[in-house]
Amino acid sequence: xxxxxxxESNEVQLLRKSVQEFCKKEVADYYQQxxxxxxxxxxxxxxxxxxxxxxxxxxxxxxxLGTTYQYSAVIMEEFYRLGFNSIGAxxxxxxxxxxxxxxxxxxxxxxxxxxPRMATGELVGAVAMTEPNAGSDLQGxxxxxxxxxTRNEYVISGSKTFITNGQHCDFVVVVAKTxxxxxxxxxxxxxxxxxxxxxxxxxxxxxxLGLHSCDTSELFFDEVRVGEDAILGKKNEGFRILxxxxxxxxxxxxxxxxxxxxxxxxxxxQYTKERELFGTTLDHFQNTRFVIADLYAKMEVHRAFxxxxxxxxxxxxxxxxxxxMAKLTCSELQGQVIDECxxxxxxxxxxxxxxxxxxxxxxxVQRIYGGTSEIMKKIISNELFSK
Ligand SMILES: Cc1cc2nc3c(=O)[nH]c(=O)nc-3n(C[C@H](O)[C@H](O)[C@H](O)COP(=O)(O)OP(=O)(O)OC[C@H]3O[C@@H](n4cnc5c(N)ncnc54)[C@H](O)[C@@H]3O)c2cc1C
Numbered sequence: 001x002x003x004x005x006x007x008e009s010n011e012v013q014l015l016r017k018s019v020q021e022f023c024k025k026e027v028a029d030y031y032q033q034x035x036x037x038x039x040x041x042x043x044x045x046x047x048x049x050x051x052x053x054x055x056x057x058x059x060x061x062x063x064x065l066g067t068t069y070q071y072s073a074v075i076m077e078e079f080y081r082l083g084f085n086s087i088g089a090x091x092x093x094x095x096x097x098x099x100x101x102x103x104x105x106x107x108x109x110x111x112x113x114x115x116p117r118m119a120t121g122e123l124v125g126a127v128a129m130t131e132p133n134a135g136s137d138l139q140g141x142x143x144x145x146x147x148x149x150t151r152n153e154y155v156i157s158g159s160k161t162f163i164t165n166g167q168h169c170d171f172v173v174v175v176a177k178t179x180x181x182x183x184x185x186x187x188x189x190x191x192x193x194x195x196x197x198x199x200x201x202x203x204x205x206x207x208x209l210g211l212h213s214c215d216t217s218e219l220f221f222d223e224v225r226v227g228e229d230a231i232l233g234k235k236n237e238g239f240r241i242l243x244x245x246x247x248x249x250x251x252x253x254x255x256x257x258x259x260x261x262x263x264x265x266x267x268x269x270q271y272t273k274e275r276e277l278f279g280t281t282l283d284h285f286q287n288t289r290f291v292i293a294d295l296y297a298k299m300e301v302h303r304a305f306x307x308x309x310x311x312x313x314x315x316x317x318x319x320x321x322x323x324x325m326a327k328l329t330c331s332e333l334q335g336q337v338i339d340e341c342x343x344x345x346x347x348x349x350x351x352x353x354x355x356x357x358x359x360x361x362x363x364x365v366q367r368i369y370g371g372t373s374e375i376m377k378k379i380i381s382n383e384l385f386s387k
Pocket of ligand 1 (some may be wrong): 093127128129130133134135136137161162163164165208211216365368369370371372373374375378
């Protein structure tokens, strides 16, 4: 139940419906088990590809559907609204982030090879920036890509951690230093590394608080050799490329936060209508209604800002500060909304078989990945105080 119903084209409504039907048929009955397994089955990627859900925005000539960001946002919204957050996170990294790096900065050969295979789910992509000692402070990365003149190859060594799609991925966009004599922001390069490869090792599938079936891993590179054609974009311009795509990543987290809140609020309203106590149902208490009204109002106000950001992104005008504001406020509100909804479930809210419990644990990371809330505040305040 939406209070502000956006006027959506038939095409967008059809896409929503097809994601809903897909989830009903291919996900709902199995999701709990995948969450226990810590991984979705590989075939799910192919099924998502068959439906065209993986690379919406990539032009048709590279196997995508050639849509705007709005369509990718719809895919995110439906997976998160229905509570299949791990799959949303898997798709987001693969189709909304990794594919965009390749589309916007790849050579023709890279685009022709990777994108169509990513669209079908034959290849799964990941992005490896974070290292054990470099997360928020990405300039602290140690991974090194040494140039071997004798063979015209780069030799990559280093460790990455917390990498989404780390178990399933068939290639990784690796951030590594290529010039140690300058600041990392000017001496870092992105490489597309096909895996498995000699010297590459996947760490274990990390056990997380939430997003259990979204695989997250350490990745180890010990003298992994790649040709010059593995460079994504220009040498030493890795940071500029990463920065250019961050607004999209942060907006996507904001989009997923709104959708998750909406799903949880709607199911909480339903629950309170059914829960009997003190000779009535929970929805009859003024506290219940006021809590829900307050949270719903806040969500809708945030949705309006996110919709504005989606429009800006589509016009190529979304800046880092606005995207950071959306990410900060929506992920923080998501935490509050789901916590207060869980309270209305009483003890049942603490049981993992209730979707609100899963939504609660899944929500926590939204304030951490894609740049923590503190880093968002740093970006926003730097802009405000620079004038
Ligand atoms: C589930 C999950 C999936 C992820 N997926 C990926 C992925 O696919 N690829 C990838 O590269 N990375 C990924 N990450 C990594 C993620 O982006 C980092 O965890 C995040 O950027 C924070 O870095 P950190 O964990 O090193 O924390 P730290 O940087 O060590 O931060 C610790 C604390 O210090 C605070 N802090 C840091 N700097 C400042 C400052 N200047 N001022 C005030 N406070 C500060 C932080 O806000 C935080 O509270 C993922 C992480 C998780 C948990």
